[in-house]
Amino acid sequence: MQHKDQVLTANEQRAVLWRLLGYTKAHKKSLTSAFVLLLLATAADLLGPILVKIFIDNYLTPRTFPYEPLLWLGLLYIGLHLAAVFMNYFQAFMFQHISLKIIQELRVDVFANVERLGLSFFDRTPAGGLISRITNDTESIKELYVTVLATFVQNIMFLIGIFIAMFYLNARLAILCLFLIPIIIMLMQLYQKISSRYYAVMSEKLSQLNAQMNETIQGMAIIQMFRQERRLRKEFAEVNEEHLQAGMKSMKLDGLLLRPMVDLIQVIALILVLSYFGATSFVSPVEIGVLYAFVNYLDRFFEPVNQMMMRLSLFQQAIVSAGRVFKLMDYKEYAPIQNGEQSPTILKGDIEFKDVSFSYDGETDVLKNISFTIKKGETVAFVGHTGSGKSSIINLLMRFYEIKRGEILIDGMPIESFQNEELRKKMGLVLQDPHLYTGTISSNIRLYRHHITDQEVRKAAEFVHANEFIEKLPGQYEAKVTERGSTLSSGQRQLLSFARTIVDEPTILILDEATSNVDTETEEAIQEALKRMQQGRTTIAIAHRLSTIKEADQILVLHKGEIIERGNHEALLKQEGLYHKMYLLQQGSE
Secondary structure: OOHHHHOOOHHHHHHHHHHHHHHHHHHHHHHHHHHHHHHHHHHHHHHHHHHHHHHHHHHHOOOOOOHHHHHHHHHHHHHHHHHHHHHHHHHHHHHHHHHHHHHHHHHHHHHHHHHHEOHHHHHHOOHHHHHHHHHHHHHHHHHHHHHHHHHHHHHHHHHHHHHHHHHHHOHHHHHHHOOHHHHHHHHHHHHHHHHHHHHHHHHHHHHHHHHHHHHHHHOHHHHHHOOOHHHHHHHHHHHHHHHHHHHHHHHHHHHHHOHHHHHHHHHHHHHHHHHHHHHHOOOOOOOHHHHHHHHHHHHHHHHHHHHHHHOHHHHHHHHHHHHHHHHHHOOOOEOOOOOOOOOOOOOOOOEEEEEEEEEOOOOOEEEEEEEEEEOOOOEEEEEEOOOOOHHHHHHHHOOOOOOOEEEEEEOOEEHHHOOHHHHHHHEEEEOOOOOOOOEEHHHHHHOOOOOOOHHHHHHHHHHOOOHHHHOOOOOHHHOEEOHHHOOOOHHHHHHHHHHHHHOOOOOEEEEEOOOOOOOHHHHHHHHHHHHHHHOOOEEEEEOOOHHHHOOOOEEEEEEOOEEEEEEOHHHHHHHOOHHHHHHHHHHHHO
C-alpha cells in the first residue's frame, strides 16, 4: 500500500476523530467525574488573579491594610491554589486511566478483527506492516488520549474561564481579544492540513521498515549464505532515509507554525492591550489591579494555546495512525463461515470433491474441475510437480478459502454447512514446516487445549516415538522450546507436530509433505506410526517422495491444476505416464 493512500482528507480526519471519541462512551461516569474536577480546578486557578486585583485596587492603592480581611484574602488565595493542585492531580490521573483502558480496548478490537480475516488477506499483506499497525500505530493513538485530548479539554475549559474573567474586568477589551480565536484556529487548520502528509509518509515508511526487518530476521540464514547483507543494508538505509526526511519536514513545520507563530500573536496582542489602556488613560484613570489582572489573563490565555499547539503534532500523528488502524479494523475479507442453520458433525469422514475449480486471484484457476471420492479408512495421495495444485486442495478442504465453482462434501453434507470449529476439531493437519511456539514440549503438544491431560500428551508422544528424544531433554516434557523450536532438529520438530495432531484423535488426517524433513531412520519410525494412525481414518497425503505413498489406496496425479492420472501404485506404473516418469527419476537419484 502506497503512502499516498494513507493521506486523509479533512472530512476523513474528522470522521476518524469522532470514531475515536466513540470509545469514550463506555466510560461516561469516570469522564463526568474527571470533568467536574477539571472545572473546579480551572475555576480555582482562575480566581487567583481576581483576588490579586481586589488586593491591589481595594487595599494596596488606597494604602489601607486591615488585618482580618487581608488574612482571609491571603488564606483564600493559598487555599484555592492548594485545591487546584489536588484537583488537577486527580483529574489528570482519571483522564490517563480512562485513556489507557480505551487503548487496551482498541488493541483488542483490531487484533480480534485480524484473527477473523481470511488467509487471502495475509497472502498479500506483509506481517511486519500488520505488527506496526497493531503496536506502533496504537501507541501513537495512546498519546492522543493520554496527552492530547486531556490537554485540549483542560486548556479549552481554561480559555473559556479566562474570557469569562476578562469580560468581568473589561467587556470591550475582551470582545477585541475574541478576534484572537479565529486567527489561532486558522493556524491550527493550516498546520493540520500540511502535517498530515508528512505523518502519513512517516507511518507508511515505519511499516515498511518493520516488514523488512521481520523478513530479514526470518531469512537470516539465506541472507548470510548468499551474502546479501550489503544489499539489504542499502535497501533498509533507503527506506530509513525516506522516514528521516519526512520527519525533518515535520520538524521544520513544527518550528515554523507552532510556538514561534503563537509567540508572535501573543506579542501583538500584548501591544494592543497596553495601547488600549494607554489610550484610555488620557480620558479616565486606569485601575492598576485591572491592568495587572488583564495582562495576567492574557499571558495565561497564550500558555494553554501554546500547550495545544505543541501537541498538535501528536494529535496529527494519532489521527493518521488511527486512520491506518481503522482501515485494518474495517477489512471484511473474513475467513469462510458456516452457511445455514444446521450444525452437522463429522462421523465417518467420507470426502467428495465434485467439479471443484478455484482461483486465488479471481483470474487464473489453480484447480480445474477436480473430482474424487475418499471413503472412511482410505488413504489417498496427491503427487505432482510444484504448483500443480496439491496444497490448494488441502486449503479448500480445511476451508481456509471459499470455493468458487463446484462442491465439497463431507459425509454427504456440503462443507459450508459445517461450523469451522467442527472442521478444525475433526481434521488433523501436519505441515512440511511445523510451527512451534515459545513454551514447553508439553504446551506445544497440548497447544492450550485444556481438556487434554498430561497422560494423553505422553501417550501421543509415545505413539509417534517422540518420547525417545523428549525423555533425553533436561526437564523432559517441561523442557523449554524457543521461538519456532530453533534448538530442535527438523525431525524432532516434525515429531512434535505429529504428536500435536494425534493427541486430539482426528477423524480425517491430512499430511502435507509430513516426512520431507525427517531423516531415513526417523522416517521409518514415523511410517510405522502412520500406519497405526491411518487405521479407521480418512487420510490425505501430499508427498514428493513416492516411496512414502506406495501403500495408498489411490494416488491422484496433478498437473497444472488438473487430475491427469489416478490409480494405485502398480496401476500407475503400468500406465507409463507422468507418475511412471517421476518414479523412475526418483529411483535413479536414489
